Amino acid sequence: FAEDGSQLWLRFPAKNGISADKIISKGNSPTLNIARKELSSHWQGQTVELRTENKDKNLKDGYRIVSTPEKIVISAGKEIGLLYGVYHILRLQQTKANLSHLNIIEKPSYDVRVLDHWDNLDGSIERGYAGRSLWKWEDLPGKISPRYEEYARANASVGINSVVLNNVNASPNMLREDYLKKVRVLADIFRPYGIKVYLSVNFSSPKVLGGLQNSDPLNKDVQKWWKNKAAEIYKLIPDFGGFLVKANSEGQPGPQDYGRTHADGANMMADALKPYNGIVMWRAFVYSPSKDDRAKQAYLEFVPLDGKFRDNVIIQIKNGPVDFQPREAFNPLFGALRKTSEMVEFQITQEYLGFSNHLVFLAPLFKETLESDTYSDGQGSTIAKITDGTLRPAKMTAISAVANIGEDTNWTGHHFAQANWYAFGRLAWNHQLSSEQIADEWIKMTFTDDQNFLNPVKEIMLSSREAAVDYMMPLGLHHIFAGGHHYGPEPWGDYKGGRPDWSPVYYHQADAQGVGFNRTKTGSNAVSQYFPPLNERYGNISTCPENLILWFHHVPWDYTMKDGKTLWDELCYTYDSGVKKVRGYQKIWDRMEPYIDEQRFADVQSKLKIQSRDAVWWKDACLLYFQTFSKKPIPYDIERPV
Ligand code: GCU
Numbered sequence: 001f002a003e004d005g006s007q008l009w010l011r012f013p014a015k016n017g018i019s020a021d022k023i024i025s026k027g028n029s030p031t032l033n034i035a036r037k038e039l040s041s042h043w044q045g046q047t048v049e050l051r052t053e054n055k056d057k058n059l060k061d062g063y064r065i066v067s068t069p070e071k072i073v074i075s076a077g078k079e080i081g082l083l084y085g086v087y088h089i090l091r092l093q094q095t096k097a098n099l100s101h102l103n104i105i106e107k108p109s110y111d112v113r114v115l116d117h118w119d120n121l122d123g124s125i126e127r128g129y130a131g132r133s134l135w136k137w138e139d140l141p142g143k144i145s146p147r148y149e150e151y152a153r154a155n156a157s158v159g160i161n162s163v164v165l166n167n168v169n170a171s172p173n174m175l176r177e178d179y180l181k182k183v184r185v186l187a188d189i190f191r192p193y194g195i196k197v198y199l200s201v202n203f204s205s206p207k208v209l210g211g212l213q214n215s216d217p218l219n220k221d222v223q224k225w226w227k228n229k230a231a232e233i234y235k236l237i238p239d240f241g242g243f244l245v246k247a248n249s250e251g252q253p254g255p256q257d258y259g260r261t262h263a264d265g266a267n268m269m270a271d272a273l274k275p276y277n278g279i280v281m282w283r284a285f286v287y288s289p290s291k292d293d294r295a296k297q298a299y300l301e302f303v304p305l306d307g308k309f310r311d312n313v314i315i316q317i318k319n320g321p322v323d324f325q326p327r328e329a330f331n332p333l334f335g336a337l338r339k340t341s342e343m344v345e346f347q348i349t350q351e352y353l354g355f356s357n358h359l360v361f362l363a364p365l366f367k368e369t370l371e372s373d374t375y376s377d378g379q380g381s382t383i384a385k386i387t388d389g390t391l392r393p394a395k396m397t398a399i400s401a402v403a404n405i406g407e408d409t410n411w412t413g414h415h416f417a418q419a420n421w422y423a424f425g426r427l428a429w430n431h432q433l434s435s436e437q438i439a440d441e442w443i444k445m446t447f448t449d450d451q452n453f454l455n456p457v458k459e460i461m462l463s464s465r466e467a468a469v470d471y472m473m474p475l476g477l478h479h480i481f482a483g484g485h486h487y488g489p490e491p492w493g494d495y496k497g498g499r500p501d502w503s504p505v506y507y508h509q510a511d512a513q514g515v516g517f518n519r520t521k522t523g524s525n526a527v528s529q530y531f532p533p534l535n536e537r538y539g540n541i542s543t544c545p546e547n548l549i550l551w552f553h554h555v556p557w558d559y560t561m562k563d564g565k566t567l568w569d570e571l572c573y574t575y576d577s578g579v580k581k582v583r584g585y586q587k588i589w590d591r592m593e594p595y596i597d598e599q600r601f602a603d604v605q606s607k608l609k610i611q612s613r614d615a616v617w618w619k620d621a622c623l624l625y626f627q628t629f630s631k632k633p634i635p636y637d638i639e640r641p642v
Helices: 030-042 054-059 079-094 146-158 177-193 220-236 262-276 294-305 363-370 383-387 415-429 435-446 451-472 504-508 534-539 546-552 567-590 598-630
Strands: 023-025 047-052 063-067 071-076 103-106 112-116 162-164 196-201 242-245 279-283 313-318 341-347 398-402
Touching: 023 030, 030 047, 030 079, 030 177, 047 079, 054 063, 054 071, 063 079, 071 079, 079 103, 079 146, 079 435, 112 415, 146 177, 146 415, 162 398, 177 196, 177 220, 220 262, 242 262, 262 279, 262 294, 262 313, 279 398, 313 398, 341 363, 341 383, 363 383, 363 415, 363 435, 363 451, 398 415, 415 435, 415 598, 435 451, 451 567, 451 598, 534 546, 567 598
Parallel strands: 023 047, 047 071, 112 162, 112 398, 162 196, 196 242, 242 279, 279 313, 313 341, 341 398
Antiparallel strands: 063 071, 063 103
8 A cells, every 4th residue: 555645544455355255145236346345355354244134224324243253244224234334344354353253233323424525616625724626527527536436435434424515605506507417427426335415505596597586585486496406406316415505604695685584595495305305404604793792693593493494404503603613612502493403513624723734633522512411401411412313303313524635645634634534424423432442443444553653642632632722722712813714823813894703802802801702691691592500500600611711701810710720820831731732742753653654654743843833833822912911921830932
């Protein structure tokens, strides 16, 4: 294998798979053929039998694996389950598990496991840091990149079964006939890997593309336009998944342009897709310039519409109420919609986490959200249980994340960013896996199982998200990024005359008294959107978790924190500890040289240099800036700002 990262975690033994007579299976579908090919190319163990069984239909896309030293039987209700089962045993082989007495039942946590690409038709990617888009729209449908199938295989290997091809800030052209014919080619390549294609659609498409007078969802001609469009799509792509819609958010068109509601808009599209079993993922990431707290807007707009959405509409909610920050309180909309299906949207691409320069393993962030207890139905009402159908009978269950994939050789820019694609897939399949387990298997598959590498690198990964929070935005600080690109710090950003809700000063509110956004009763009262006891817990400065204290409170500089330090000192030490952690990662990584290939070693080493420089930049910029308000010294045992 080339050691350039192009193989991702799929580094199975390249030769000497078992012979055809040791693969027992009936049938001849494209999916089964892939399963057999994976075995004959890479499986070196006992005989494998693949069986579809009616009794396993309740496992959905899942499967059973039962083995003796002589034989492994993989059974599933659907063929895709067999392929997933094959990837499971290949993973076990690669991570050197004992294969002779397996007894495994797997059933996915979510039905729809989606990667959202924010790829534009011109090949650029919004918030993409791994090169240009994988999708070569100009070459399609005639010329087919081999990476389309490699991409599908990587997704299937972790159970991702849905792909939104284009940016949520959608071009109406996406629905043009010539583009749909290109989309069909991708759908055909992805299908045997169990992957359905979805598209982001622009709400104004009937007007812009169809030449109608408007795109009002109650206009019969508009409704008909969407019905015809759906018919056209399904003729080309019979298993098309559906639409993802960003409407009335950040300037995008939507039903409110015509005085209609999100439900009117979503239902119109849902009706068009219904005859074909298509779904609408309608985003709750809505906000517009207003005097009110941006963090409250999704809840305010959507809660009154609960129960008004069609069954094939699911509301797609970002994990936090502001925007994919290094740490946010969870979005209070989770659990608040009782009669409407809800799904999480994560961001794998590191828009707010150092692009593809910083090593930040995101499984702990994803888990933190999924395990958050909303108390919507009493204690234990976690976001995982609300969205996976455990707590309420769900009409459908789904989970999504914005992809970090581009045409870079290693797919994701940073070799360790591959782990975030992997982690999302694994958690979409089984949200009970621990971050530790995911990191463990990913390192073994991607690098080596040598303990001298595995253990220290796992340490880095597992602490890396907290390190990033520490050097960027500790204690609940948020959105103090440089405007536009969101890479470095700009806590002083004050876009007067522009959008206050895009200004960092609006989010940290630093003044002579203290720092932090007052979201309690005396402030924006966003705390009231949380179920009891969280509204009280967050609303009270002494019970509010300290890692969110500046999210919910404007805290005096000399406020005494739980460890006895003042807020100011705590801020200084936390920024500093983020820097120290990254320096520690550099030292650990330098010692990893003997265990892996030169190229990936050197690539990661140089990225860590950037990360550690950036961490210092964050610490210095933020502390020096906040110091202009606190007027307090930076403790002497902290490295002086450069
Ligand atoms: C963020 C991001 C935008 C994106 C938006 C969204 O604001 O910066 O580029 O379009 O989220 O999720 O719609």
